[in-house]
Amino acid sequence: MLDDQNVRDGTDVNWFESDFTMKHYFHRYLPHLTEWGEERLIHLGAYAAGPMNQRANYTDRDGAPKLIRYDREGKEINEIWYNEGYLTTVGDCFEMGVVGWRYREDVPEKIPFFYTQLMHMLMSEAETGFTCPVALTMSVAFVLEKFGSETQKRQYLTRLASMERQTVMQGATFLTEIQGGSDVGATGTKAVKNGRHYLLTGEKWFASNCDAGVSIALARTGDQPGTKGLSLFLLPNRLENGEKNRISIRRLKDKLGVRAVASGELILDQAVGFLIGEENQGFRYMAEALNVSRMCTATGALGISRRAFLEATIYASKRQAFGRAITEYPMVRQTLLDMIVDIELTWALIAQMMLMFDRVHTKGEETEENVILLRLLLAMSKYRASEHAVKHAKEALELHGGNGYIEEYVTPRLLRDAQVNTVWEGTSNIMVLEVVKILSKEAKGNRGEKSALLHDIESILAKVTLPSLQAEVELLRKQSADVNEHIRSVLTANPVEQNAYARLLLNELVDLYCCAHLLEEAQYSIREHGSDRLAKLAQYAIQRTYRPEVYGIGKNNFPAIDLYDQAVCYTK
Numbered sequence: 001m002l003d004d005q006n007v008r009d010g011t012d013v014n015w016f017e018s019d020f021t022m023k024h025y026f027h028r029y030l031p032h033l034t035e036w037g038e039e040r041l042i043h044l045g046a047y048a049a050g051p052m053n054q055r056a057n058y059t060d061r062d063g064a065p066k067l068i069r070y071d072r073e074g075k076e077i078n079e080i081w082y083n084e085g086y087l088t089t090v091g092d093c094f095e096m097g098v099v100g101w102r103y104r105e106d107v108p109e110k111i112p113f114f115y116t117q118l119m120h121m122l123m124s125e126a127e128t129g130f131t132c133p134v135a136l137t138m139s140v141a142f143v144l145e146k147f148g149s150e151t152q153k154r155q156y157l158t159r160l161a162s163m164e165r166q167t168v169m170q171g172a173t174f175l176t177e178i179q180g181g182s183d184v185g186a187t188g189t190k191a192v193k194n195g196r197h198y199l200l201t202g203e204k205w206f207a208s209n210c211d212a213g214v215s216i217a218l219a220r221t222g223d224q225p226g227t228k229g230l231s232l233f234l235l236p237n238r239l240e241n242g243e244k245n246r247i248s249i250r251r252l253k254d255k256l257g258v259r260a261v262a263s264g265e266l267i268l269d270q271a272v273g274f275l276i277g278e279e280n281q282g283f284r285y286m287a288e289a290l291n292v293s294r295m296c297t298a299t300g301a302l303g304i305s306r307r308a309f310l311e312a313t314i315y316a317s318k319r320q321a322f323g324r325a326i327t328e329y330p331m332v333r334q335t336l337l338d339m340i341v342d343i344e345l346t347w348a349l350i351a352q353m354m355l356m357f358d359r360v361h362t363k364g365e366e367t368e369e370n371v372i373l374l375r376l377l378l379a380m381s382k383y384r385a386s387e388h389a390v391k392h393a394k395e396a397l398e399l400h401g402g403n404g405y406i407e408e409y410v411t412p413r414l415l416r417d418a419q420v421n422t423v424w425e426g427t428s429n430i431m432v433l434e435v436v437k438i439l440s441k442e443a444k445g446n447r448g449e450k451s452a453l454l455h456d457i458e459s460i461l462a463k464v465t466l467p468s469l470q471a472e473v474e475l476l477r478k479q480s481a482d483v484n485e486h487i488r489s490v491l492t493a494n495p496v497e498q499n500a501y502a503r504l505l506l507n508e509l510v511d512l513y514c515c516a517h518l519l520e521e522a523q524y525s526i527r528e529h530g531s532d533r534l535a536k537l538a539q540y541a542i543q544r545t546y547r548p549e550v551y552g553i554g555k556n557n558f559p560a561i562d563l564y565d566q567a568v569c570y571t572k
Contacts, residue, residue, distance in 0.1 A: 010310040010410070011053055015122050016045030019306060020570050021344060022118060025351050028524065030115055036108050037115055044096060044119055048126045052092075053410075055085035056127030056260065060413050065262040067252045078248050080211045080262045089130050091165035093123060098131075099138045100168075103145075103161035112358040114351075117299045124303030125310075128417045129260025133170050133209045135296035139289040140171030140216055142361075143232070147277040147285050152234060156214050169213035173289050174235070174266060178205040182430045184218065184283060185226040189268060191219035191233060198233060199270040203250075208424075210249055210264035213237050217268070218286055221279050232282035233273030246271045257416030291378055293425045295357060298350055298381035301389035301421040305346070308389070308396035308414050309339045313568060316399050326399075327564075334560035335395055336568045341541050342388050344534065348517035349510065350385060353377035368445075369452045375438050376453050376509075383431040384510045386421035393418040432502045435509065440491050453509065454484055457516045464523050469535065472542045476516050479546060483508050515542050533566050 007013055016022060026041070027034065063083035071077050094100065098119045101111040116138075123131045141160040144152055159169035179186050189202025200219045207215075214236050221231045238244055250265040277285055313336055316327045326332045356374045359365045397404035397411040404411040422428050442451055457480055464473050486508060490501050518541060522534035540559050543550055551557050565571045 007314055009314055010307060011049045013049065013310070014042060014045040015049045015125055015306075015310075016041045018310070019045075021347055022121070022306075024521070024525070025347060026118060028521075028528075029351065029355060030112070033108065033111075033115060040096070041118060041122070044122050047092070047096075048122045052089050052123065052126040052130065055089050056130060056413075057410075059083060059086050059127070059129070059260040061407060064259045065252065067249055067262075067264070078244075080249070080252070082262075086130070086260060089127075090133055090170075091168075093130065093134050094137075094168045094170075095163050095165055097163050098123070098134045099141055100161045100163035103141070103157070104163075110362055112354075112362050113295065114354040114358055117295065117354055120296055121299045121303040121306075124300035125307040127260055128300050128304065128420070129258040131296070131300055132258060132261040133172075133212070135293055135300070136173055136209050136212065137168075137171035138296065139173055139292040140214065142292045143216055143276065143285055143289045144234075146288055146361075147232075148234075149276075152274065152276070156234065156236075160214070170209060172207060172209040172212035172215040173286070173293070174204040174207045174210075174215050174217035175286065175290075176206040177203060181205075182426060184230070184286075187218050187220060187230055189217065189219040191221050191231060191273060193221075196274075198273045198275060200233060200235070200268045200273045201270055202268050204266040204268070206253065206263060206424075207266050208261050208263040210252075210262055210266055211237065215247075216276065216286070216289060217273065218282050219273070224280065227283035228280060230282040230286075231279045232276045232285040234276055235268075235271055235273045239272060256419060257413070258420050290425055291357075291374075294378045294382045295353065297421050297425050298353065298378070298385040301382075301385035301418065302343070302346055302350055304389040304414055304418045304421075305339070305343050305385070305392040307410070308392040308418075309336070309343060311410060311414075312336060312339065312396035312399045315403075319401070330558065330560045332399065333564045333568070335399060337540075337560050337564055338544075339392050339395060340567050341537050341544070342392065344537050345514040345518055345541055346381075346385050346388055348521055349377070349514045350381045352513075352517055353381045372438060372442050373452050373456060376435060376451075379426075379431040379434040379438070380506070380510050380513065382421075382425065383428050383435075383506060384514070386418075387428060389418040389421055390415070429503070432506045433499075435506050436490065436498065436502045439487060443487075443491055448488070450484055451487060453513065454480055454487075457513055460516050460520050464519050466523050466526065469519060469523060469538075472515075472519055472539055475542060475546060476512065476519070479508075479512050480516075483512055511545050515545060533570070536563055537567055 063085065066081045068079050068081050069076060098116050101107060101116055120131055137160055141157055144157045148157060159167060160171055162168040177187055179188060189200055191198040191200045200217065214234060217233050217235050218230045219233055220229050222229055235247065236245055246269045248267045250267055253263040255263060316332055317325060319326045356370060356377055360370050360374050393415040397415055400409060400411050403409055439451055461473050461476055486505055490498055490505050518538045522538045525531050525534045540563060
């Protein structure tokens with residue numbers, strides 16, 4: 001049970017030990033890492049709620065990075081100043097192994113992304129801007145792991161994966177250009193071969209962690225248009241002779257949120273780059289980097305939702321209005337109930353996404369069906385978690401009343417930081433189009449048979465056999481049949497209709513997938529722990545989604561009253 005009466009705010013609790021949902025998924029899916037990994041998560045839960053959060057407050061308000069163009073003698077240096085708290089915190093994050101554990105040999109097994117994403121999520125509850133350099137470094141390391149030459153791995157991957165702040169080399173991805181945005185095929189940066197390397201010339205419009213030690217960038221190596229003409233290059237910040245590479249920062253972005261990380265506009269003026277893999281395969285390689293970044297965006301957004309819920313619950317339990325704690329009012333209870341139900345549903349989705357990421361990229365089960373499922377789950381997770389983080393940050397702010405709008409509280413920063421997740425690494429609309437594109441390609445390959453996603457849903461429903469959950473299973477099976485017809489309808493529609501219906505279809509897919517998997521998690525919780533909390537939340541979520549009329553006026557059905565203590569306060 002969460003004891004919110006003896007704490008001042010969310011920073012007075014350990015963010016791992018108090019997160020019973022995270023602990024459920026850790027113990028279910030990574031039980032073999034309990035002895036090795038749980039104490040590390042507990043330590044990180046205290047660190048993120050303490051020093052990391054304190055430095056985040058300062059960095060956001062008073063210590064944002066600054067571009068230093070010239071030194072005191074007038075020499076152009078084009079460097080970024082960071083406050084000491086930022087440098088200390090990012091160094092701590094790397095030393096805790098969010099990137100590095102995957103590449104160590106002194107571990108029980110190859111550490112899965114599922115574990116390091118739990119670490120990333122806890123850090124994101126403090127500050128997304130602090131975790132951005134970690135996520136980008138993870139992306140660059142992963143690309144080199146999969147596609148880099150042995151020389152590139154030896155020279156760069158070992159440093160990207162270092163768990164010592166003195167030797168770690170941070171990574172970045174230079175993708176966005178002003179004329180392209182999400183249209184990567186419009187990339188205009190040119191790469192010309194020059195001996196053993198290439199010279200890159202062009203501009204990158206939005207590059208976060210833009211002074212990283214090594215970056216990957218897309219550039220065009222010939223005249224072939226679109227994404228097929230793009231190659232991927234490794235750009236060190238400094239060359240082997242110690243000279244700075246010809247990458248200059250024109251200016252830093254003045255952003256709404258995530259102010260801790262330096263995002264800049266870059267000019268590449270014959271910058272030295274080393275080809276990764278083969279020419280004209282750059283888009284495929286960069287897609288793998290984006291997959292890691294989208295995974296991190298999803299888990300980071302879920303971290304913001306969790307922090308928003310924690311702060312709102314604690315504040316509301318203490319806030320008195322009209323002679324009563326506001327948690328005694330059904331409207332407040334309903335808001336908190338819906339927040340935690342959203343979080344549980346999103347967890348059910350993101351857990352499966354992380355498991356599939358590891359099946360494909362850690363266990364080597366890279367079948368066509370698994371790859372399709374992974375791409376769908378990544379887009380679905382990034383979409384839903386990002387949208388919900390904004391919603392939950394807004395609701396937490398509102399439950400704080402006027403205080404929620406004051407910068408001394410964390411809620412304004414949560415709302416500002418949450419909004420970026422709907423934009424970077426592909427907007428929500430791009431995630432919608434990505435899902436339709438994947439479904440369309442899949443349908444052509446399997447001659448119109450059901451999507452692997454629906455097979456997954458039907459398979460998981462078949463495993464839910466408890467009699468008390470059968471009414472919900474049957475309801476979801478009927479919804480699955482409807483969604484299958486909607487997929488066919490959208491995929492065969494003309495382009496205008498397809499675009500108009502695409503977001504509706506994605507919401508249907510996400511709702512169905514989340515409800516089905518939360519129902520299975522509920523059955524597990526009943527059988528293994530004797531707890532029906534998740535079962536009640538799953539049943540409420542399914543009714544809320546598919547039969548909202550049961551909660552209509554005059555129905556005398558009040559979930560905010562009936563479920564609040566068990567759902568929000570985690571009573572048995």
